[in-house]
Every structure is written in C-alpha cells, then in structure tokens.
Amino acid sequence: MDSVKERSVDEVVSTILGKYNQRHHLMRILQEVQSNYGYLPREALEKISQSTGIPLSDIINVATFYHQYRLEIPGYYIFLVCMGTACHLKGNQDNYNVLRNTLGIKKGNTSSDGLVSVEKARCFGCCSLAPVMMVVSRDGCERYLHGNVDIKETKKLALTYRSMASKKVRSGE
Numbered sequence: 533m534d535s536v537k538e539r540s541v542d543e544v545v546s547t548i549l550g551k552y553n554q555r556h557h558l559m560r561i562l563q564e565v566q567s568n569y570g571y572l573p574r575e576a577l578e579k580i581s582q583s584t585g586i587p588l589s590d591i592i593n594v595a596t597f598y599h600q601y602r603l604e605i606p607g608y609y610i611f612l613v614c615m616g617t618a619c620h621l622k623g624n625q626d627n628y629n630v631l632r633n634t635l636g637i638k639k640g641n642t643s644s645d646g647l648v649s650v651e652k653a654r655c656f657g658c659c660s661l662a663p664v665m666m667v668v669s670r671d672g673c674e675r676y677l678h679g680n681v682d683i684k685e686t687k688k689l690a691l692t693y694r695s696m697a698s699k700k701v702r703s704g705e
Contacts, residue, residue, distance in 0.1 A: 541575045555586055561580060599652075610668050613652055614664045618659035618662035631665075637650060661680055662680075663680070664681065
C-alpha cells in the first residue's frame with residue numbers, strides 16, 4: 533500500500549481500468565481498488581463512473597450489496613464476527629454488540645480513534661467452535677481465529693487488539 537500513497541487516485545484507477553474497463557468487470561475493478569487502499573474511496577468510485585460510463589449509483593449499489601467491500605477506512609484490526617446459524621444461535625449477536633460498546637463504536641464500523649473495526653461476517657466453516665470471530669489486520673497479513681468466545685472473552689479481545697493496534701500505529705508499522 534505504500535506505493536499507492538505516492539500515486540494519485542487517478543493513476544491507480546487508470547491502471548486498473550487499463551486491464552478491466554467494461555461493466556461486467558465492475559466487481560473485479562472494485563476488488564483491485566480495495567486491494568490498493570483497503571477500502572473504496574469515493575474519489576475512486578467517481579473516477580470509475582466517469583471513465584466507464586457506469587452510473588455512480590450502480591457502482592455504489594454493488595459496493596454496498598456485497599459484504600466484501602468497504603466504503604470507509606477500516607481500523608488497523610478488523611473484527612469479523614460470524615453470523616452463521618451456529619454462531620448466531622450461540623450468542624454472537626451479543627458478542628457483536630459487546631465489541632461495539634466496548635470500543636465505543638456508535639456509527640459506522642470503526643472506532644473513533646480509527647484503531648479497530650467491527651463487521652458482521654458470513655460463516656467461517658468452523659461451526660464446532662461457535663461462536664467464532666476472526667481478527668484480521670488491515671493489510672491482511674495477520675489473521676487470528678477465536679472460538680468458543682463468550683462476552684467476558686469478547687471484552688478482553690476488544691481491549692487487547694485496540695492496545696496492539698495503538699502500539700503498532702505509534703511505532704509506524
């Protein structure tokens with residue numbers, strides 16, 4: 533992502549549109565933009581619309597329909613809370629609410645300090661460990677799976693990952 537900081541949104545989007553430039557490529561275009569930024573910047577969506585002729589409203593509809601896309605900058609760590617049947621039945625909705633409350637998330641998915649995000653996710657396929665949540669770093673290099681998580685453990689995880697994120701941000705990682 534460091535090289536993206538040196539390139540303008542126009543340059544990044546133009547490079548992607550050099551490979552994929554038709555309406556049926558829209559999901560791939562959005563995936564590539566998000567892999568460059570970690571989310572879909574509004575400016576990039578507008579550039580895609582202008583360059584391809586796809587109405588901005590259609591692009592936003594696709595980006596908000598699929599859970600894989602983010603329209604806001606995620607925190608350093610992202611909690612993905614499984615909402616599959618087993619996890620839901622074993623209380624992960626409560627864990628989701630506890631994460632949001634513990635981290636002080638009132639609106640959107642990211643804490644006000646920008647360190648941690650919380651999102652609902654589809655089944656991870658490890659139902660025997662329900663309820664489950666995964667924590668991933670913004671760059672995707674770190675992935676941690678936590679199973680059989682109760683409310684007490686959820687609060688502890690929220691505070692632990694916020695602290696880890698704070699240390700990493702301060703150290704420039």
